[in-house]
Amino acid sequence: xxxxxxxxxxxxxxxxHRTGWDAHPALRWMRANLFSSIGSxxxxxxxxxxxxxxxxxxxxxxxxxxxWTEPANDSAACRAARGIGACWAxxxxxxxxxxxxxxxxxxxxxxxxxxxxxxxxFFVSSRRSFWRRxxxxxxxxxxSLIGLLMWGGIPGLPYVAQERWGGLPVTLILATFGLAxxxxxxxxxxxxxxxxxxxxxxxxxxxVELIRGVPLISLLFMxxxxxxxxxxxxxxxxxxxxxxIAIIMFAGAYLAEVVRGGLQAVPRGQQEAADALGLTYWQxxxxxxxxxxxxxxIPPLVNTFIAFFKDTSLVLIIGIFDLLTAAKTAxxxxxxxxxxxxxxxxxxVIYFAFCYAMSRYSRSLEQAQTxx
Amino acid sequence: xxxxxxQKRPPRPKMTFSLQNDQFKGLLWQILVVxxxxxxxxxxxxxxxxxxSVRRISTGFAFLGREAGMPITDTWIAYSxxxxxxxxxxxxxxxxxxxxxxxxxxxxxxxxxxGIARLSANWLLSRLAAIYxxxxxxxxLLLQLxxxxxxxxxxxxxxxxxxxxxxxxxxxxxxxxxxIPLDSGHWGVIGVAALGCAAFYLLRRHLIARQMQDGRPRPxxxxxxxxxxxxxxxxxxxxDVPWTISMPELHGFNFAGGWTLAPEYxxxxxxxxxxxxxxxxxxxxxxxxxxxxxQWDAALALGLKRSFxxxxxxxxxxxxxxIPxxxxxxxxxxxxxxxxxxxxxxxxxxxxxxxxxQTGQAIEAIALIMAVFLTISLSISLFMNxxxxxxxxxxx
Numbered sequence: 001x002x003x004x005x006x007x008x009x010x011x012x013x014x015x016x017h018r019t020g021w022d023a024h025p026a027l028r029w030m031r032a033n034l035f036s037s038i039g040s041x042x043x044x045x046x047x048x049x050x051x052x053x054x055x056x057x058x059x060x061x062x063x064x065x066x067x068w069t070e071p072a073n074d075s076a077a078c079r080a081a082r083g084i085g086a087c088w089a090x091x092x093x094x095x096x097x098x099x100x101x102x103x104x105x106x107x108x109x110x111x112x113x114x115x116x117x118x119x120x121x122f123f124v125s126s127r128r129s130f131w132r133r134x135x136x137x138x139x140x141x142x143x144s145l146i147g148l149l150m151w152g153g154i155p156g157l158p159y160v161a162q163e164r165w166g167g168l169p170v171t172l173i174l175a176t177f178g179l180a181x182x183x184x185x186x187x188x189x190x191x192x193x194x195x196x197x198x199x200x201x202x203x204x205x206x207x208v209e210l211i212r213g214v215p216l217i218s219l220l221f222m223x224x225x226x227x228x229x230x231x232x233x234x235x236x237x238x239x240x241x242x243x244x245i246a247i248i249m250f251a252g253a254y255l256a257e258v259v260r261g262g263l264q265a266v267p268r269g270q271q272e273a274a275d276a277l278g279l280t281y282w283q284x285x286x287x288x289x290x291x292x293x294x295x296x297x298i299p300p301l302v303n304t305f306i307a308f309f310k311d312t313s314l315v316l317i318i319g320i321f322d323l324l325t326a327a328k329t330a331x332x333x334x335x336x337x338x339x340x341x342x343x344x345x346x347x348x349v350i351y352f353a354f355c356y357a358m359s360r361y362s363r364s365l366e367q368a369q370t371x372x
Numbered sequence: 373x374x375x376x377x378x379q380k381r382p383p384r385p386k387m388t389f390s391l392q393n394d395q396f397k398g399l400l401w402q403i404l405v406v407x408x409x410x411x412x413x414x415x416x417x418x419x420x421x422x423x424x425s426v427r428r429i430s431t432g433f434a435f436l437g438r439e440a441g442m443p444i445t446d447t448w449i450a451y452s453x454x455x456x457x458x459x460x461x462x463x464x465x466x467x468x469x470x471x472x473x474x475x476x477x478x479x480x481x482x483x484x485x486x487g488i489a490r491l492s493a494n495w496l497l498s499r500l501a502a503i504y505x506x507x508x509x510x511x512x513l514l515l516q517l518x519x520x521x522x523x524x525x526x527x528x529x530x531x532x533x534x535x536x537x538x539x540x541x542x543x544x545x546x547x548x549x550x551x552i553p554l555d556s557g558h559w560g561v562i563g564v565a566a567l568g569c570a571a572f573y574l575l576r577r578h579l580i581a582r583q584m585q586d587g588r589p590r591p592x593x594x595x596x597x598x599x600x601x602x603x604x605x606x607x608x609x610x611x612d613v614p615w616t617i618s619m620p621e622l623h624g625f626n627f628a629g630g631w632t633l634a635p636e637y638x639x640x641x642x643x644x645x646x647x648x649x650x651x652x653x654x655x656x657x658x659x660x661x662x663x664x665x666x667q668w669d670a671a672l673a674l675g676l677k678r679s680f681x682x683x684x685x686x687x688x689x690x691x692x693x694x695i696p697x698x699x700x701x702x703x704x705x706x707x708x709x710x711x712x713x714x715x716x717x718x719x720x721x722x723x724x725x726x727x728x729x730q731t732g733q734a735i736e737a738i739a740l741i742m743a744v745f746l747t748i749s750l751s752i753s754l755f756m757n758x759x760x761x762x763x764x765x766x767x768x
Contacts (some may be wrong), residue, residue: 033495040494199402203409213746215707218719218738224733229423230676310512317714324515344519348511352533354458357508 049286060087075335088337091346092331098347101166101321110157111169114149117142118172126361131295139180146173162238166321168350171239174312174322176248179305182251189256191285204256211253216314224318243315251308258300262293299369300312302362306355313351323347387446420735428730436461442726443719446634457727457739464723471640471709472748476702478645490657501653514711517643521715523577524635530626539619540628546638548620551631557613564607575599602607603645636717640709648705650696658692660686691763699756703749710745720744 035041046237067078070093078087100108121142124130128140150169151204153159165173192204213217223246228236274284294301313324319327329348331340389396395667416653423430434460435471443453451463508516525544528534541548549625552558572595579590584653608615621629663686671681712719721741728737 033493037492044493044496045656047500051496051500070688124495156755174652189745197398203405207578210742210746213749214742215721215745217710217713218741218745221721221725221728221741222738223729226738229420229734231418233423233426295452306510313512313514314711317516317711322511323517328518341519344515345520348515351512351515352507352510356506359510 018307023227029144043098044133062083069369075339078339082338085337087342090331090336090342092338093336094333094343095346097167097329097330098323098343099167101170101326102162102164103166104158104164107152107158107160108186110149110160111165111167114146114169115172116258117149118176119147120168121176122358143177143180161239165240167326168323169319171309171312171323173314175245175309176303177244178247178251178308178312179255182255185252186259187290189252190259190263193256193260206274208253208256211250212257216246216250216311218315219250220314220318222246239318240320243318243320247312248307250311251304254304254307255301258304261300262295262297263289264295266292271347299366302358302365306358306362311356325352399470410414427732431733431735433732433736434744435727435731435736438731440727440730442723442730444723445674445719457731460723460727461720461740464720467712467719468706468709468716468719468744469748471637471712472706474706475641475644475648475709479648479652479701479705480698483649484647486649486653487656487660490653491660502604505653509649509654513643513647514714515641515716516647517711520643521636521639524639530622533622535626539620539630541620544635546635547599547633549629549632549633550617550619551613553618557611558615560611561604561608561613565600565604568603570598572599572613575761625765636712636715640712641718643711644708647708648701651701653706654695655701656690657696659690662693663689670726689765692760695763697755697761699753701754701762702752706748706752707745719742736741 022121034044044348061084065081067081067085067087067089067327070077070089075087077087078089081087095160096105096108100111103111119137124138125135146169148157150165150173151160151162189204189207192200193208194205220243223242224239227242227245270288270292271284274288279287315322316325316328324347327343328340332345333339336343377607391397421431437456439454440460440462441453441456444451444460446467448466449463469577475733486501486504489497490505492498527544529540529611530543530545533541533545534547535541539550570594575595576592578591582588583590609746618629620627620632667685668681671685672678676685684702709719710721713722713725717724724737724741728734730738
């Protein structure tokens with residue numbers, strides 16, 4: 001009886017010509033992905049040539065000819081290397097100012113700690129096991145702790161006025177408080193836009209469309225020049241707080257549209273079942289509809305937050321000391337004026353690190369949702 | 373057998389004045405919310421009137437007729453500081469539109485190319501496109517704008533300008549290139565060509581409708597050449613419009629002749645185009661990926677050419693997914709063009725801001741900004757909705 005091994009088998013094609021291109025998996029990969037056709041080969045060669053040229057230029061500017069250290073307040077070596085090499089020495093010279101602005105120098109551990117609290121807060125909020133009602137308490141606690149760290153005013157933490165705040169904490173405060181206070185507004189407006197009551201619906205539509213139709217800058221101008229006009233005599237609030245209010249109003253309109261998308265994704269049967277149980281309007285939304293709607297929109301919520309985080313940089317135009325303004329101010333110093341490109345790259349890396357981490361996170365959530 | 377009695381709709385529940393009645397509760401809620409809104413707005417308004425009278429600022433748009441006295445360096449329409457505020461605002465609107473319109477066109481082209489490159493089978497090309505998208509999306513536009521502007525200022529002066537191509541000069545004066553100095557005669561010819569385009573569009577629709585009736589193909593390209601090329605050329609020849617290209621030349625410290633893109637405009641355009649193109653690339657990529665692979669297979673199985681399949685089968689379906697998010701990117705680009713104020717390009721926001729500082733007419737200036745942007749946003753939305761309705765799936 002013939003065993004299975006006796007069955008004549010066609011020779012494996014791969015075994016037939018293991019020469020040249022197919023000799024190594026890496027070569028096979030290159031053939032499939034870089035040189036699969038004439039057009040692809042030409043593209044690859046052109047790209048390699050361009051890339052090599054750009055990389056050599058960048059390495060020479062950024063590494064080989066770069067100046068890494070300088071004695072304090074002296075930029076002679078940097079100026080000598082100008083045009084051929086980067087001046088990274090400006091970063092150790094200025095990084096405290098860029099990150100913390102004019103916050104009192106010996107107290108700068110406080111904004112640093114506030115940044116760490118922010119990062120911890122983002123990390124905790126990203127864990128699925130924390131997506132419960134208690135998260136609201138965690139946010140309230142963390143934001144109060146940040147306020148305490150920045151303001152101080154208790155024994156051991158001397159009071160620091162808001163005008164002295166600056167740099168990365170201000171950027172994080174504007175974006176995070178914008179989200180925290182804009183979110184409830186967004187939920188109410190989204191519910192209002194779906195309400196059966198015509199007056200409430202049209203007010204909500206008006207609010208959302210007016211805010212979304214104009215640039216954020218015009219809202220910030222409004223906050224900085226029009227706000228005092230609309231207040232009674234002698235009443236005024238801090239510039240940072242005014243900008244924060246503008247960002248909250250702005251966030252509210254955009255978050256309302258995100259939440260509305262989530263509300264539309266909740267099946268009608270859920271609402272009808274809640275009505276059948278005799279729940280009131282607020283009970284129905286609080287217990288049944290909103291928890292489902294918000295879970296749906298977490299990925300777009302993260303994307304909206306990334307957009308706010310980037311948009312807070314616009315406060316530069318009304319002169320508030322956020323990360324970008326601090327960077328721009330740091331290079332007013334005549335000794336370092338010529339090296340703004342290096343400072344901008346440093347700040348860009350900080351923004352990129354936050355935004356990239358968040359966008360990776362939102363994409364992983366989206367993939368988990370579609371996989372379900 | 374029972375006869376079907378026409379079903380009566382249940383009568384609407386009567387409104388009773390008790391808190392148990394849903395209609396009455398709804399009415400109360402509306403009165404409450406609208407009442408609060410009216411009270412808050414009225415309070416703000418009365419404060420504003422009081423504050424303005426204290427500061428002796430008269431409300432209203434009368435200031436638009438006064439002399440502006442504000443210099444505007446980069447304009448497309450004639451303007452001098454002796455002109456009125458109204459004219460300054462119009463210059464600002466033109467400057468905003470010139471960034472928005474050209475930016476939208478360029479961002480669409482670049483974004484589509486990058487989006488297709490991300491889907492390329494060539495690993496290197498798709499990786500580079502992905503790096504482009506990720507880097508530009510995750511850095512604030514304002515930072516990118518400042519970065520481009522600093523690079524622009526760091527370029528050599530006019531004397532040592534870079535010459536990437538003959539006739540093009542890149543220096544800290546911006547980009548100078550060969551151009552045709554346009555006057556009214558040229559605009560007339562361009563107008564004739566535009567009318568020719570419109571006439572050709574209507575004619576083509578008519579010819580296609582006829583072909584649908586009797587099935588006989590009617591070539592429409594000869595009419596196109598006639599209406600869009602021959603007719604304007606004839607008008608231009610008959611009215612002696614000169615089409616001489618003026619080459620830029622270095623005179624002293626600056627260039628004369630040709631077209632100049634000021635460094636502020638150039639930096640703003642690069643910044644908004646690269647930033648928005650990264651978002652458009654993602655939209656185009658997901659739009660093409662949303663078309664089912666079976667559509668390609670089925671069309672190729674019918675023996676259609678690849679280019680025909682892409683043009684007539686894949687792209688129309690991808691467009692349906694692409695258009696709505698693309699519209700919001702166009703709106704974003706237009707709103708983002710207002711960042712111009714950070715580098716001193718005088719768009720509508722920048723001019724309104726200067727006006728506000730000079731006259732103190734804060735409410736009017738900001739109302740004008742809002743009116744301009746709402747108008748532009750609404751026009752883009754209307755146009756894109758019309759386009760979207762045209763390409764939408766018509767089901768029986």
